[in-house]
Amino acid sequence: MQNIEREIRTGDTLQVGDYQITPQSQVLSVRLPWKYSGLIWNRPKAVLVRTTDGRETSLPVRDVTRIIIWSMLAGGLAGMILIGLMGRK
């Protein structure tokens, strides 16, 4: 077994009206070097929607909070670098 493993898991299909909804999740499992320890990060990835006419679409589940936080931290870091460069001139 690998120490770091990433896989996409598919759940049971739900029937809602004319739609068949199949949830998907992405699992990242880390086995630490010590024998009895580990870490699992499980997050929703997408929802597969199938209509009665056979069309299948994938709706991604985006973590807006994480996107905003990382964008802000990246912006803060870029701002710091910019201020540092401006201060040198």
Place this chain on the structure above:
Amino acid sequence: MTDEMKENPPVEAGLEMYQDTMEEFLAAADVRVVYGEPIQHDDTMIIPTAEVLCGMGFGVGSGSGTSTDNPEKPAQGSGSGGGGGGRILSRPVAVIVASPEGVRVEPVVDITKIGLAALTALGFMVGMMFRMSNRHHALPSVEE
């Protein structure tokens, strides 16, 4: 020592407990953990989703020894122990809304986390600005 204890020493009991805990831990990787129970309201079905992060560690050990303080009557002893810890973090990510009009994913925005991140980024920037201005206003070093 009783026969029962001989059959099931503490280390093995600890390992059994570890197996049970590990099975519960691995269950966190299931899809059903991330997608909640569907909530039906009239024609609309709502499925809450969350991300789950969990970590754990466990250790078991044992040892034995013989005391040689009294060579005529050596004493034997043994001991074992174990310990572990873990944490599960869960956070709502989005809500899936399925209605006769269609299926859509509505994100869940955590304002508190965003606010804290904004304050952290702002703090870093203000700190950097103060550092820069202090460098400019510092007294010139006295040359010997």
